[in-house]
Amino acid sequence: MGAPDDTAGRPPSRPATPGEGTEASRYAPPRGRIHPDTSRSWLRRALPVVAAHKWTVAIALGCSFVGLVLQVQIPNLLNEAITNAVQHHRTSLATYVWEVLGFGVGAGVAAFVSRLYLMRTAYSMEYDLRHLLYEHLTQMSFSFYDRVQSGQLISRANSDVRSVNLYLTFAPAILVQCAVAVVAFGYMLAISVPLAIVAMVTMPLVYVAGTRMRKILFPVSWLIQARLAEVATIVDENVNGVRIVKAFDAEARELRALARAATRLRWANVRDYDLRARYTPAVQNLPQLGLALVLLVGGELVIHGQLGIGAILAFSAYIVMLQAPFQMLGQLIMMGQRAAASAGRIYELIDEQPDIVDAPDASPLGAVAGDVAFEDVAFSYRGDLPRALDGFSLHLRPGETVALVGRTGSGKSTVARLIARYYDVTAGAVRIDGRDVRSVTLSSLRDRVGIVLDEPFLFSTSIRDNIAYGRPGASLAEVEAAARAAQADGFIAELPNGYDTVVGERGYTLSGGQRQRIAIARTLLVNPPVLVLDDATSAVDVQVEQAIHEALAHLLGGRTTLIVAHRLSTISLADRVVLMDAGRVVAEGSHEGLLEREPLYVEVLAQAEHTEEVA
Numbered sequence: 001m002g003a004p005d006d007t008a009g010r011p012p013s014r015p016a017t018p019g020e021g022t023e024a025s026r027y028a029p030p031r032g033r034i035h036p037d038t039s040r041s042w043l044r045r046a047l048p049v050v051a052a053h054k055w056t057v058a059i060a061l062g063c064s065f066v067g068l069v070l071q072v073q074i075p076n077l078l079n080e081a082i083t084n085a086v087q088h089h090r091t092s093l094a095t096y097v098w099e100v101l102g103f104g105v106g107a108g109v110a111a112f113v114s115r116l117y118l119m120r121t122a123y124s125m126e127y128d129l130r131h132l133l134y135e136h137l138t139q140m141s142f143s144f145y146d147r148v149q150s151g152q153l154i155s156r157a158n159s160d161v162r163s164v165n166l167y168l169t170f171a172p173a174i175l176v177q178c179a180v181a182v183v184a185f186g187y188m189l190a191i192s193v194p195l196a197i198v199a200m201v202t203m204p205l206v207y208v209a210g211t212r213m214r215k216i217l218f219p220v221s222w223l224i225q226a227r228l229a230e231v232a233t234i235v236d237e238n239v240n241g242v243r244i245v246k247a248f249d250a251e252a253r254e255l256r257a258l259a260r261a262a263t264r265l266r267w268a269n270v271r272d273y274d275l276r277a278r279y280t281p282a283v284q285n286l287p288q289l290g291l292a293l294v295l296l297v298g299g300e301l302v303i304h305g306q307l308g309i310g311a312i313l314a315f316s317a318y319i320v321m322l323q324a325p326f327q328m329l330g331q332l333i334m335m336g337q338r339a340a341a342s343a344g345r346i347y348e349l350i351d352e353q354p355d356i357v358d359a360p361d362a363s364p365l366g367a368v369a370g371d372v373a374f375e376d377v378a379f380s381y382r383g384d385l386p387r388a389l390d391g392f393s394l395h396l397r398p399g400e401t402v403a404l405v406g407r408t409g410s411g412k413s414t415v416a417r418l419i420a421r422y423y424d425v426t427a428g429a430v431r432i433d434g435r436d437v438r439s440v441t442l443s444s445l446r447d448r449v450g451i452v453l454d455e456p457f458l459f460s461t462s463i464r465d466n467i468a469y470g471r472p473g474a475s476l477a478e479v480e481a482a483a484r485a486a487q488a489d490g491f492i493a494e495l496p497n498g499y500d501t502v503v504g505e506r507g508y509t510l511s512g513g514q515r516q517r518i519a520i521a522r523t524l525l526v527n528p529p530v531l532v533l534d535d536a537t538s539a540v541d542v543q544v545e546q547a548i549h550e551a552l553a554h555l556l557g558g559r560t561t562l563i564v565a566h567r568l569s570t571i572s573l574a575d576r577v578v579l580m581d582a583g584r585v586v587a588e589g590s591h592e593g594l595l596e597r598e599p600l601y602v603e604v605l606a607q608a609e610h611t612e613e614v615a
């Protein structure tokens with residue numbers, strides 16, 4: 001199994017599922033990155049992401065500006081039309097009508113193009129942000145996933161990305177609107193300075209009232225978010241844990257919990273609308289005050305012949321037009337606060353570096369004989385936790401099958417995880433063919449070391465795709481051979497669609513033993529020279545297990561195998577048995593020898609047999 005074979009066996013596309021092979025070409029990597037300098041403000045760190053879309057942003061903002069400027073002309077045209085055509089018959093009315101129509105259509109087209117490009121930017125930037133985050137998450141090490149809650153991660157990837165993105169795309173658009181408000185004010189000044197000042201009197205009020213309303217609504221909207229998450233968590237746990245809920249007859253209790261959470265959510269929503277109902281009419285009707293003032297002052301000016309009647313018409317249109325930017329300015333501040341908080345949460349993830357990475361001078365692990373050595377290894381999962389391994393030394397010779405036996409919690413799975421460098425040792429070293437696992441590339445190491453865990457996770461795809469997970473290009477014949485070795489071919493043949501049967505979520509439509517055998521086949525297909533079976537056959541019948549190990553010995557001999565086992569039948573397959581306790585090896589030898597000498601060994605086996613009988 002040299003490297004050329006590996007690549008030959010992995011064409012880029014998987015024929016079984018059409019379309020997946022084009023992933024690489026269809027999904028481009030994100031175009032911008034978050035700036036790594038943590039001393040910058042959140043916005044400056046996010047700028048490279050915006051800059052990557054500068055052309056669509058520029059088109060969107062440019063068109064928005066043009067559209068708004070065209071729109072601003074219309075009230076002024078009305079003013080001129082009334083003065084020149086309606087009152088004094090100096091020009092034809094039709095010209096103005098056509099002009100108003102033309103400006104209106106132009107503004108509409110510009111707004112359409114602007115909106116199109118703004119949304120295009122918004123969605124491709126959202127794609128970039130999500131991609132960045134997900135890419136980062138896939139690089140994170142096991143220790144990270146031991147610590148974080150998946151629900152939290154999902155919420156950051158969803159709502160936090162959205163609120164940051166909302167600000168990045170809409171803040172510039174709102175600023176353009178405000179700039180246009182200045183242009184409009186210029187026109188108003190040109191028509192009549194005193195009236196322009198009167199008209200603007202209410203604008204600060206619109207801003208203040210809008211800001212005040214949002215300040216009051218802000219805590220409530222956070223409350224709604226939190227309570228939505230609460231309801232979502234209950235629903236999520238009830239769907240995922242439905243088997244436990246039903247087994248303990250807890251449906252009524254869970255429903256009550258859901259009802260309580262839903263009631264709290266309803267209270268927050270009602271409160272939100274209650275507050276909105278009080279403020280919205282005030283904010284929305286403030287322009288009427290402006291209109292009244294314009295009518296009062298403007299009307300006086302018209303009566304005294306200092307102003308044309310068209311000016312009043314133009315001003316009332318401007319007042320309505322100016323309202324939106326002033327309201328949105330307040331909204332912008334609010335969006336900024338929320339986006340800053342969200343960005344903080346996203347950066348917290350992005351700034352965390354994976355602790356298990358390739359060393360700068362790492363080289364690929366070539367073909368290996370399968371010599372695995374633990375040299376006086378000490379390990380603890382976290383600095384503040386006691387050591388899971390302490391002074392652990394073990395040597396597996398190439399081609400040897402070793403059974404690792406010990407009480408629960410003695411560190412057997414930890415040993416398995418360290419071979420594939422899921423974690424780094426605290427002291428000592430793990431070597432494969434004499435090379436420290438920290439000095440080789442992670443991908444070459446994990447290609448050479450296959451681990452089958454006791455809790456097999458299957459994806460909700462076909463059995464064939466599940467088995468071929470590590471080698472998507474494998475032929476059906478290869479998949480079948482792996483399934484045969486894992487003693488899975490028999491039950492797969494009996495399934496309605498054979499290898500094309502789609503398993504339920506996490507493989508729940510299969511029995512525990514069936515799932516374990518698929519997981520074994522999945523690892524066998526990769527054909528790793530070092531194989532670790534961590535309680536991988538605990539749910540399989542003794543006879544089937546025997547057959548699996550026989551197949552392993554015959555078909556795929558020559559590999560180094562570490563079997564974490566409790567059962568006598570499994571242990572008897574091993575060349576050597578290693579007994580561990582409290583994170584270190586306490587004895588090793590043949591099964592018979594240990595049985596004679598080691599009371600702990602007898603105890604562990606007796607415990608296993610007992611559990612087996614009970615189960």
Ligand SMILES: Nc1ncnc2c1ncn2[C@@H]1O[C@H](COP(=O)(O)OP(=O)(O)OP(=O)(O)O)[C@@H](O)[C@H]1O
Binds near residue numbers: 381388409411
């Ligand atoms: N991800 C983890 N984070 C923190 N501590 C852990 C983690 N996994 C295991 N431990 C702790 O490390 C110790 C060894 O656990 P390990 O899983 O290696 O035991 P084991 O021998 O495989 O037990 P079992 O037979 O029950 O599978 C235990 O005290 C356990 O609580």
Ligand SMILES: [Mg+2]
Binds near residue numbers: 412413414534
């Ligand atoms: Mg274990």
